[in-house]
Amino acid sequence: MMMNKYTEEYALYLDAEDPLRAYRQEFLIPDPDMIYLDGNSLGRLPKGSVKVLEDAANFQWGERLIRSWNENWYNKNTELGDKIATLAGAGRGEVVISDSTSVNLYKLAHSVIKMQKGRKKIITDDLNFPSDIYVMQGLVNELGSDYELVVLRSVDGSSMNFEDIINALDQNTALLTLSHVAFKSSFMYPMKELTRYAHSKGTLVLWDLSHSIGSVPVNLEDANADLAVGCTYKYLNGGPGSPAFVYVRNELQDKLQSPVWGWFGDDQPFDFRIDYRAAGGIRKFLAGTPPVLSMMPLETSLDMFIDAGMDRIREKSIRQTSFLIDLADKYLVSLGFRVGSPRDPGCRGSHVSLQHNEAFRISKAMINPGIGERVIIPDFREPDNIRLGIAPLYTSYIEIYDAVMEMERIVKEGLYASVDNGKDTVT
Numbered sequence: 011m012m013m014n015k016y017t018e019e020y021a022l023y024l025d026a027e028d029p030l031r032a033y034r035q036e037f038l039i040p041d042p043d044m045i046y047l048d049g050n051s052l053g054r055l056p057k058g059s060v061k062v063l064e065d066a067a068n069f070q071w072g073e074r075l076i077r078s079w080n081e082n083w084y085n086k087n088t089e090l091g092d093k094i095a096t097l098a099g100a101g102r103g104e105v106v107i108s109d110s111t112s113v114n115l116y117k118l119a120h121s122v123i124k125m126q127k128g129r130k131k132i133i134t135d136d137l138n139f140p141s142d143i144y145v146m147q148g149l150v151n152e153l154g155s156d157y158e159l160v161v162l163r164s165v166d167g168s169s170m171n172f173e174d175i176i177n178a179l180d181q182n183t184a185l186l187t188l189s190h191v192a193f194k195s196s197f198m199y200p201m202k203e204l205t206r207y208a209h210s211k212g213t214l215v216l217w218d219l220s221h222s223i224g225s226v227p228v229n230l231e232d233a234n235a236d237l238a239v240g241c242t243y244k245y246l247n248g249g250p251g252s253p254a255f256v257y258v259r260n261e262l263q264d265k266l267q268s269p270v271w272g273w274f275g276d277d278q279p280f281d282f283r284i285d286y287r288a289a290g291g292i293r294k295f296l297a298g299t300p301p302v303l304s305m306m307p308l309e310t311s312l313d314m315f316i317d318a319g320m321d322r323i324r325e326k327s328i329r330q331t332s333f334l335i336d337l338a339d340k341y342l343v344s345l346g347f348r349v350g351s352p353r354d355p356g357c358r359g360s361h362v363s364l365q366h367n368e369a370f371r372i373s374k375a376m377i378n379p380g381i382g383e384r385v386i387i388p389d390f391r392e393p394d395n396i397r398l399g400i401a402p403l404y405t406s407y408i409e410i411y412d413a414v415m416e417m418e419r420i421v422k423e424g425l426y427a428s429v430d431n432g433k434d435t436v437t
């Protein structure tokens with residue numbers, strides 16, 4: 011059957027044919043009229059996680075108290091790490107839940123600098139998340155004036171010329187650190203090729219997987235990746251402030267040393283020895299007591315991802331982001347919007363940035379009730395990006411269609427003109 015692919019009918023058809031559609035019911039959606047396109051910043055709450063949190067509070071903490079450390083909590087960091095490893099093509103014992111992404115970046119970058127004796131350069135790019143760049147600036151500042159951070163400039167704020175990276179890598183480069191999927195534009199690096207090239211120069215690579223884990227298939231083993239970190243509160247739906255993860259390739263674990271010698275990274279924390287002895291394996295990258303309650307809800311969501319399978323999730327994500335770009339071309343480009351994400355799905359993550367000179371006021375009009383017909387939640391990233399995050403386990407095609415129609419109305423009818431330019435702290 012030939013169907014017009016720019017219509018509501020087509021969106022409803024895609025939803026009816028969607029093999030993953032049942033997963034949406036696993037999430038708490040108290041207002042089905044509100045269109046949530048910000049799962050790339052804070053994922054929705056899985057219904058199962060509410061029960062997990064209740065049990066963690068009432069039973070594990072309330073009733074079992076300190077006994078829960080042995081019964082349930084002490085090995086959670088590595089148990090959840092192994093589940094993330096399943097999604098990231100890593101092996102058991104290569105991933106652990108720990109701290110925040112920023113802190114993990116520091117721990118890993120510092121440990122690489124110590125290992126790569128004599129090499130004094132760290133390379134990153136300006137597509138990287140600012141916190142990642144700040145952490146590297148802080149590290150170089152701590153190391154002294156012999157050390158250098160090179161921040162490569164992107165072509166157009168959206169993508170990177172690989173030649174620029176390849177030309178910058180040399181025998182003095184200790185570390186290349188990049189976001190696998192760029193937070194603004196959704197541009198995705200070819201992990202395997204860049205890793206191979208960096209290795210040919212003796213450089214280790216540290217990937218930030220915050221925008222790729224749970225949204226694109228990642229195969230760390232196949233890419234021969236060295237190190238990675240990532241957030242769990244975005245596509246993985248771990249909840250606000252859920253702790254991040256660390257990946258260290260097996261063979262590197264013995265060679266690297268965390269700069270923070272906390273007791274949770276010790277071989278036998280409850281020996282209470284005076285002298286630190288690093289734990290073997292990935293545990294050495296832990297530092298202090300983990301935030302147990304913040305870590306617990308992640309498990310329900312990880313089980314859902316493993317059950318659904320990253321290949322199927324990626325297939326839907328590509329169909330959905332492509333559908334969104336097709337609709338944007340048809341309905342929004344003539345209104346001053348530009349597609350700020352790669353058009354080639356092979357180079358794109360699971361969010362799409364639509365740029366507009368009035369992006370901030372348009373995004374505010376989308377969010378504020380009473381301006382458009384529906385409330386739509388995207389996020390705004392300076393200077394002109396409206397980011398629309400597609401989370402295939404709960405985003406429907408009809409939501410994408412309705413969101414584009416609403417954006418068209420907001421701009422066509424000038425509804426954003428009544429919105430001021432005042433910004434909340436979090437955009």
Ligand SMILES: Cc1ncc(COP(=O)(O)O)c(C=O)c1O
Nearest residue numbers: 110111112139141193218220254
């Ligand atoms: C790509 C990327 N890296 C790092 C971070 C910061 O993570 P954290 O707050 O866990 O340090 C973010 C936050 O949004 C991010 O998008």
